[in-house]
Amino acid sequence: MKCCETNSKNEKSVEQSTICPMCSNRGAKVQMVTLTNLLEENLLSLIRSNNTYHWCREGSCEVSYFSNDANHFFKIGDLKVKATAKDSSLDVPVCYCFNHTRQSVLDELRATGESTVIEDIKAKMKDPGCFCEKSNPQGSCCLANNRKWLEEAKKLVD
Ligand SMILES: [Zn+2]
Numbered sequence: 001m002k003c004c005e006t007n008s009k010n011e012k013s014v015e016q017s018t019i020c021p022m023c024s025n026r027g028a029k030v031q032m033v034t035l036t037n038l039l040e041e042n043l044l045s046l047i048r049s050n051n052t053y054h055w056c057r058e059g060s061c062e063v064s065y066f067s068n069d070a071n072h073f074f075k076i077g078d079l080k081v082k083a084t085a086k087d088s089s090l091d092v093p094v095c096y097c098f099n100h101t102r103q104s105v106l107d108e109l110r111a112t113g114e115s116t117v118i119e120d121i122k123a124k125m126k127d128p129g130c131f132c133e134k135s136n137p138q139g140s141c142c143l144a145n146n147r148k149w150l151e152e153a154k155k156l157v158d
Helices: 008-013 032-038 041-046 102-112 117-129 143-157
Strands: 028-030 053-055 063-067 073-075 093-095
Touching: 028 032, 032 053, 093 117, 093 143, 102 117, 102 143, 117 143
Parallel strands: none
Antiparallel strands: 028 053, 053 063, 063 073
């Protein structure tokens, strides 16, 4: 079976708790530490320690984290930072651990014709090490986001 063929059996086995209650897209599971670090302080008491939370990756959806209770979720405005996937502004970080923004990648491209952002992140992942689960609202590695932005940014510079 090829990966692109639909498998109705698989689709049925997707748990309801992994589907965003607002946009119906499948989310990515996040650790509790991501919520406690990225949500506004005054909302931390709302986090339910026995729930599992997922990050909604859909750019047009207002939800940030949703839980296994469809009525209990957080929104983009509940985050302390702007999320790469949810905000296309140039001042939004593309790497939260080592402070790269869309703008900084674009500036480097304009100045030198190249960007070392991927190499820089990879080197720093080794030393001093990254902490995406606490810094990035999506709770996971940013490299895919950087590759995507680099492609888009190169078109803007050409
Ligand atoms: Zn959503």
